[in-house]
Amino acid sequence: MGSRNLKQMGSIVKEALDGTLLISKFLCFLHVTNKYLCTIALVYGPSMLPTFNLTGDLVLADRISILFNRVGKGDIVLVRSPENPRKIVTKRVMGMEGDRVSFILDTKNSDRWETLVVPKGHIWIQGDNIYDSNDSRQFGPVPYGLLQARVFWRIWPPQGFGTLR
Secondary structure, rough: HHHHHHHHHHHHHHHHHHHHHHHHHHHHHHHHHHHHHEEEEOOOOOHHHHOOOOOEEEEEEEOHHHHHHOOOOOEEEEEEEEOOOOOOOEEEEEEEOEEEEEEEEEOOOOEEEEEEEOOOOOEEEOOOOOHOOOOOHHHHHHEEEHHHEEEEEEEHHHHOOOOOO
């Protein structure tokens, strides 16, 4: 009777270990996918109106484009904030290195424009809502190394489901 219980216990332990191994593999797969292939992000706030909703959109962003320098003008990107490294912001690329970029210095109080050339290894990012966006107009060109991902698909809300440009 004791050896039968021991065999039964052994099969239970083996099954538990097999299940744990399967879950571990799945979690590793999720980590690698999120870190190196693509990620899901919640985009909210006024800076990307009207492209994204004020209350938040769920988007899919690929990380491979960043690794292979496949980001260009007009792309929507996730960027680690130069002002607060703990924060990821969503903006549109308005200029790549070597591009001349013209922008209004203070959209609320002035019509004064400034033009500059984006330095090597940097990009110029702006929110679609120029009246309520903290972007390169305030903190200057952003190093390419702060790019996290390129947004390419809206998942939520359902009426906006699909590709982005």
